[in-house]
Amino acid sequence: MSERNYLLYQLGFTSFFEEQLKENNDLGLDIARITSEHKERYTVKSEYGESEGEVIGNLRFAAESRADFPVVGDWVLVSSYDEGKVLIHKVLKRKNILRRQAVNRESEVQIIAANIDYAFIVESVNRDFSINRFERYITLCYDAGIEPILVLNKSDLINDQELIEIQNTIKQRIANVSLIISSCISNDGISEIEKFINPEKTYCFLGSSGVGKSTLINLISHKEILKTNVISELTQRGKHTTTHRELILLENGGVLIDNPGMREVGIADASKGLDQTFFIITELAHQCKYRDCTHHDEDGCAVIEALNKGELDADSYQNYLKMFKENQHYQSSEIEKKQKGKRLSKHIKQFKNRKDWH
Structure with a gap:
């Protein structure tokens, strides 16, 4: 293993990212990993050592949300522009x-x-x-x-x-x-x-x-x-x-x-995570009378039945309900936000058509 590969290997560089690097090797950029972030100023580490980094304008303007910017743990493609400083051109696809x-x-x-x-x-x-x-x-x-x-x-x-x-x-x-x-x-x-x-x-x-x-x-x-x-x-x-x-x-x-301490651990769109954490409730839910059962007070709910028999921990059940509600609320908000976006796009298109007609 070359010294370069060993240094990248130490940083967690795997075949998942190596394949992406090959696809982008025509750009002539170096690979680095984000080691810290503070108000969109970054520190990156590569085979050449540690550098300060900032995103290029194209990446900044093309970003649709905060999720499109680099975060700690990301692998990015960079170019040097000053001593100890790099420009971040692209964030490689995340494993998770x-x-x-x-x-x-x-x-x-x-x-x-x-x-x-x-x-x-x-x-x-x-x-x-x-x-x-x-x-x-x-x-x-x-x-x-x-x-x-x-x-x-x-x-x-x-x-x-x-x-x-x-x-x-x-x-x-x-x-x-x-x-x-x-x-x-x-x-x-x-x-x-x-x-x-x-x-x-x-x-x-x-x-x-x-x-x-x-x-x-x-x-x-x-x-x-x-x-x-x-x-x-x-x-x-x-x-x-x-x-x-x-x-x-x-x-x-x-x-x-x-990571900084987190007092609030809010649930976003985490249906898969809920199913796995509360796998007992997930398994019981398959036995419920209704497919859209909320496991709250429905007739024929296998989860409520297990709870009443003492086969399901009451505190864990209450925690599940609270997190399930947060998850549903987030999903509903996302749907509403997308619908607003579609309506806005429709209005803009109609306005442009009227303008062209005149």
Whole structure:
């Protein structure tokens, strides 16, 4: 393997992107990966090192939405124009995108990162712990085709019996997802996280502010890569210092993406993710009397029947209903937005025709 190929391999360059590079090799551009983004200013890493980047005018003007701009994890085609600076000409097709409903922006999606293989979903055992949030993150991951791994951090804050109870609760609600118990104080669970990390693969860390994501990344990398703050004695929460997404290359292989803490994990168009996260409800739904059953109060609903018999967790069911409603609302908003766009295009066309007639 050449030095160039090895460097790209370390950054997560696979045959999926190599084929696209071959298709665009007549452009004479270099391949690079977006490692950080801040207000449409980018840092990219390539075989030649790290550079500052900005998108060219054609890419900017042709963009139909924010999703057409580069995000952390993207592979892009670039050209050098100054020392340590590059122009971004094209974003290669993404293997997947991790996204959520944009905060306070109805029917808009925020892309969190792209081209991810695994997601470490971090929760701490203190008062901020929420199984519902675990299920939300899992849904986003499944919808994107990303394998989720649960990390229950700060296990040193509670006693063994309390920890066992939380573990059992998680296992009852969430099946078929790996669970790691960790502590940044005792280093418990760090080696288990490291076992999941392999060269060529890309990982992201998800969770609320102060759950210990940056500290975990520092421990995994065996050096102080990300800045962290001390834990507040009053709230038992650390202050998360990550203000933007950042891609980190580990010395032993593997690429990590750290994300700012997210208090809101809104569901956009994530039907596939919902079906996979709540697979028990999905299977029961096939037995419902009506195909369009909402599993709320319909006669002949197999989901309600299982709930009444105690065969379905009530809290998980309520969380499913809430996320299902968010998903439907987003889909309805998208349809309405497309219809408005079609009506506007029709009016413009009619106006042009009248103008031509006169």
